[in-house]
Amino acid sequence: MQVSILTIGDEILIGQVIDTNSAWMGQQLNRIGMQVGRVISVGDTLDAIHRGLEMALEGAGAVLITGGLGPTKDDITKKALADFFGVELVFHEPTFQRIGLILEKFNRPVTEAHRLQAFLPSNAEVLPNKMGTAPGMWMEWGTQTLISMPGVPFEMKYLMEYEVLPKLQAKYPGTPIGHRTLLTVGEGESTIAARLSTWEDELPDGLKLAYLPSLGQVRLRLTGIGPNAEALNALLDQKVRELASFVTDCLYGTESDQLETAIGRMLKARNLHLATAESCTGGYISHLITSISGSSAYFTGGVIAYSNQIKTEQLGVQEKTLEQFGAVSEQTVREMVSGILARFPAHIALAISGIAGPDGGTPQKPVGTIWIAVGDKHRIQAEQLHAGKDRIKNIQFSSVMALNKLRKFILEYYPLPGSELEVG
Numbered sequence: 001m002q003v004s005i006l007t008i009g010d011e012i013l014i015g016q017v018i019d020t021n022s023a024w025m026g027q028q029l030n031r032i033g034m035q036v037g038r039v040i041s042v043g044d045t046l047d048a049i050h051r052g053l054e055m056a057l058e059g060a061g062a063v064l065i066t067g068g069l070g071p072t073k074d075d076i077t078k079k080a081l082a083d084f085f086g087v088e089l090v091f092h093e094p095t096f097q098r099i100g101l102i103l104e105k106f107n108r109p110v111t112e113a114h115r116l117q118a119f120l121p122s123n124a125e126v127l128p129n130k131m132g133t134a135p136g137m138w139m140e141w142g143t144q145t146l147i148s149m150p151g152v153p154f155e156m157k158y159l160m161e162y163e164v165l166p167k168l169q170a171k172y173p174g175t176p177i178g179h180r181t182l183l184t185v186g187e188g189e190s191t192i193a194a195r196l197s198t199w200e201d202e203l204p205d206g207l208k209l210a211y212l213p214s215l216g217q218v219r220l221r222l223t224g225i226g227p228n229a230e231a232l233n234a235l236l237d238q239k240v241r242e243l244a245s246f247v248t249d250c251l252y253g254t255e256s257d258q259l260e261t262a263i264g265r266m267l268k269a270r271n272l273h274l275a276t277a278e279s280c281t282g283g284y285i286s287h288l289i290t291s292i293s294g295s296s297a298y299f300t301g302g303v304i305a306y307s308n309q310i311k312t313e314q315l316g317v318q319e320k321t322l323e324q325f326g327a328v329s330e331q332t333v334r335e336m337v338s339g340i341l342a343r344f345p346a347h348i349a350l351a352i353s354g355i356a357g358p359d360g361g362t363p364q365k366p367v368g369t370i371w372i373a374v375g376d377k378h379r380i381q382a383e384q385l386h387a388g389k390d391r392i393k394n395i396q397f398s399s400v401m402a403l404n405k406l407r408k409f410i411l412e413y414y415p416l417p418g419s420e421l422e423v424g
Contacts (some may be wrong), residue, residue: 001172002037003029006057008067008077009151010043020064023333028160030232033174034062049080052342057144064164068153069115069134077148078137082121085139089119092135095126097241099133124148127163131155136163136233145171176229180240182220182423183253186404189213192220195246206232207239215393218257218399219245233307250334252407254423260288266407267298267348270414274406275346276302277315277336279327280354285399296343300346304335306384315339328353330382333373337380348409350374353400356394374409381409 005025008282011017018040026036037060042052042254049068056063068077082089096118100110117133120126126148127136130391132155137148147164184192193200200209206226212219222240226232244251267274276286286302289295303314308327311317316333316339325331336351354370361367368387373380385401387394411420 001034001063001174002059003034003325004037004058004060004063004064005039006042006056007039007041007151008049008052008065009041010065010074012041013043015357018374021151023151024157025042025064025066025160029064029168030177030179032169033177034167034172034179034339036420044062044074044076046076046080046083049077050084051208052079053084053146059144062145062147062168063146065122065146065148066156068115069148071111073132078120080144080150081124081139085121085123085141087122090122090124092118094118095135098128098135102133110283118196122152129155129159131158138164140168147179165248175225175227178224178229178232178233178236180222180236180243181224181282182222182240182244182251183217183257183259184220184250185249185252185259185400185407187218187247187250187281189218192218192247192250196243199242199246203239203409204235204394207235209243209312215397221245227256234384236381236397241423244421249420250404251423252404253375253421259290259400259407261292263289263403263410264292264295266410266420270382270410270418271300272410273300273345273413274338275300275344275349277301277340277349278304279306279311279352280356281352281395281399282306284395285350285352286401297349298342303340303343311336314343316342328355328369328371330373330384333369333371333377334380334382337373337375338381341375348374348376348406350402350406352398354387354394354398356398357389358391368394370401371392371404372398372405372407376413379413 002117005022007019007022012019022039030038040052040056042048078089098113099117103110124139125136127138129135132150133148137158139146149159163195207224210221212221216413224232224236236398252259283304291300305311305315308322312319316337320333321331323376333351337349340349351373355361355365355367357367367389370385370387373382383405385398387397
């Protein structure tokens, strides 16, 4: 069944508040076999809400509405809904009593504004909200259903979990929907798409592949729809294994995995310890690694060697190397790896130096020139990247590519028997 989501609030339209509610609701609806056909955001005016309702109802079995149920004058969703249905707002005593009990817990007085919250469209079934004063509302419109909830995320989530989703499932049994996700790094969307072109063209009806790129990574999401959940899951498992076989060189995880989680898993499985030497990324690589709980089991530490002086004093990079080749060079990052390995109790070291921008570039080394090195006591590998001109993106992109360089180094020189990753 198709569902529309309608979010109400000027704060969303002007960018003051980011609409995270719709994304979360879409995920929950998808899990029960309901597809979101459209998401609409409108401002706090009666006309805008009425037009939004008309658009949302088109082709939808249900419309989920958030926002505009508070006690202030700009909260006009109930008025708009009553006008839309051609009904009156009526006082709902149980809701008013519940609001009073909530306010009493916090030693707050009941005001006229709170009393107005208890006026609801006469055709509304009240959905009790234990997390706040504004109730949810369930309304029928012919064969369609409209559900109104507060815009406060934790209140909306409570109502969705305990009221809305169970009632929707009971009224609209959904068609099974399944997803399988593979996570890749180091190859672009177009490169992966070219590999998968023939396989993708031959996917059976009901299966669809989506490419979701981010900096240095591509998420491959295989979606299936079918009448039988067991058969659908079996088909998805088969096809995701086939999909994985095309991207084994750049595949690092599944579903909601993270690259830094995968790196930690690889290091831990091999009882290896890592140290880092960072210049242009300013500690961002170390931040990613240590954002994972338990990373102390495999990460010994790092040095942020931003200046040449620190590169020399703390990492042992030779002054003549810096004078002859510069801080952003293959020779420098190789010496950074050797230096951090000599000073830290680590098996593998990762080093990076570059020009993040927007200043500092030269014709020979423009902004976005980055060198990465990874190595152990036996060998060091180095690689040059050419990124863009945006400083933050360069830091994030080069950190991802550095972790990928580390991933490939581990796979090449510290292989484990069997598959690194179970898929399907």
